[in-house]
Amino acid sequence: MPVPLYLLSVAVFAMGTSEFMLAGLLPDIAADLGVTVGAAGTLTSAFAVGMVVGAPLMAALARTWPRRTSLLGFVLVFAAAHAVGATTTGFPVLFTTRLVAALANAGFLAVALTTAATLVAPDRKGRALTVLLSGTTLATIAGVPGGAVLGTLLDWRATFWAVAVLCLPAALGILRGVPAQAVKREATGGPHLRSELAQLRRPRLLLVMLLGALVNAATFGAFTFLAPVVTDTAGLDTLWISVALALFGAGSFAGVTVAGRLSDRRPGLVVAAGGPLLLAGWPALALLAHQPAALLTLVFVLGALSFALGSTLITRVLYEAVDAPTMAGSYATSALNIGAATGPLLAATTLTTPAGPQGPLWTSALLVLVALLIALPFRAVAAPAPAPTLAGGEEAVR
Template sequence: MPLPLYLLALAVFAMGTSEFMLAGLLPDIASDLDVTVGAAGTLTSAFAVGMVVGAPLVAALARDWPRRSGLLGFVLAFAAAHAVGAVTTSFPVLFATRVVAALANAGFLAVALTAAAALVPPDRKGRALAVLLSGTTVATVAGVPGGSVLGTALGWRAAFWAVAALCLPAALGILKAVPAGRAQGEAAGGPALRTELAQLTRPPLILVMLLGALVNAATFGSFTFLAPVVTDTAGLGELWISVVLVLFGAGSFAGVTVAGRLSDRRPGSVVAVGGPLLLLGWPALAVLADEPAALFALVFAQGALSFALGSTLIARVLHEAAEAPSMAGSYATAALNAGAATGPLVAATTLGTTAGNLGPLWASGLLVAVALLVAFPFRAVVAAGRSAEVLR
């Protein structure tokens, strides 16, 4: 894999750390800025919504920029938003910085996904995507617990400064290593924006975007609410929350690594094997969560299966959107974050039921079941990416 891919993954690591670490910082933010924890929680929603809306919007605005300039601009804007957030004493200003950071993250990821696919031969797109997304999975392994520890030791502002600092080597690497050529949307004979947007009417593309969103919703629905499962259901101390999050992140890294080698040639096999296992895993985790050994093993397995299946489906989005070269990454980004935004909302509705803390795990199982039921009649689309005819 070319060096620029790993530099892009470093930036994705910084952005993933920012997106996920906020959950552990909310009480301190609320206390420091004199707002309720519920109000502070809207910072997470602002980021997720900004990612969903911002991905296609910012990608459309940036499609005529040179790719290196676009990536560099987005990563510096992301760093600047965190620097402002780290010094502000105003909650509305902090809220605004989260929106700006989300837009920068969305734009960066949209361009980076397209750039990653362009840096390798067509038959290695899935592996390139796995390298890029490994930045997110490493964030769950190291960045999120590290941000939480840093926030506990030095305050939430230190965590924001750390994210801003992480962006600087990534920016330097992009400047030095990413080709300065112009984006694909600018290439001679490249499709017009209207033509690229029209790809969203193609049933195969809609299908794989929907499936990616459903699987990601299941993933983040449970990931968001793992803490009470660890402390209340399993009866472990708060220190074990970080251990479980690291296990989930380690599983995710393993999942995208393995899937990256299979998703280009045998995506149907990844879905056919990983989908049912993922479906069985969420209820199994709900049933066995009070046994720490089973909890640890299943959290690792679910992290691996979730990201293996999710990254394969997102790779299918890039393949199905091949006729939208400058917008394909934004479609994949929107699908990912639509799931990340809706999954926790769906999971939260189960917390007040008799299932209690285990409700999100059952909800994740249901979301995966819906994804598999939708996918089954059109499995040729997922398996080969050549079935527009099947859906017509």
């Protein structure tokens, strides 16, 4: 894989750490800025909304810029937002910085996904996406627990400063490693923005976006509320929360690594094998969560299955949006973050039901079931439709 891909993954690591780190910092932020924990929780919503809205908006804004310029600009804005957030004494300012950071994150990821696809051969997009998303999975393994420890030892502001500083080597890597060529402009034969947006009317593209969003909603619905399962259901000490989160992150890294070798040529195999296993896995975790050994084992396995299936579906978005070369990354980013935003909201409604802490796990199972039920009949309808082909002549969606 090209070196620039690994440089981009460093920035994705910093951004992934920022996206997930607030879960352990909200009480301190609320106490420091004089707001309720519920109000502090809106920082997470602001980031999610910024990611969903920002992906297509920022991609459209930057579609004719040189990719290196776009990526560098987004990283620097992201770093500056965290520096301002680390120094503010007012909650409205912090809220604004989270929204700005999310817009920068969304823009970066949209352009990075598109860039990653152009740095490799046309039939290796899945491998490229694996390298890029490894930054996110490593953030769940090391970045988020590390941020929690830093916030405990110092304060929440130190974690914000750490993310800002981490962006600097990423910016240097982008400046030195990412090609400076510009994206084709409409005047020189590149596709018109309207033409790229029209791709969203293609049923096959909408299908893989919907499936990717559903699987990601299941993933983050359970991941967000894993802590009460560890402490309340399994009866483990709070220290084990970090262990469980790290195991989920390690599983996700393994999942995207394995799927990256299959998602280009054998996406159907990943979906056919991973989908039913994931559907069985979430209820198994809900039923066995009171047994610590089973809990920790299943957390790793479900992290692997969730990210293997999710990354494969997001790779299919890039293939299906081949005629939207500057916007394809934003479609993939939007699918990811619509899931990340709606999954926890749906899962939260089950916490006060008789299911208790296991409620989000059952919600995740239901979301996976919906994804599989949608995929099965649609596969038969969409099979005859023309689709981009991969090396070896396989259809882009099987």
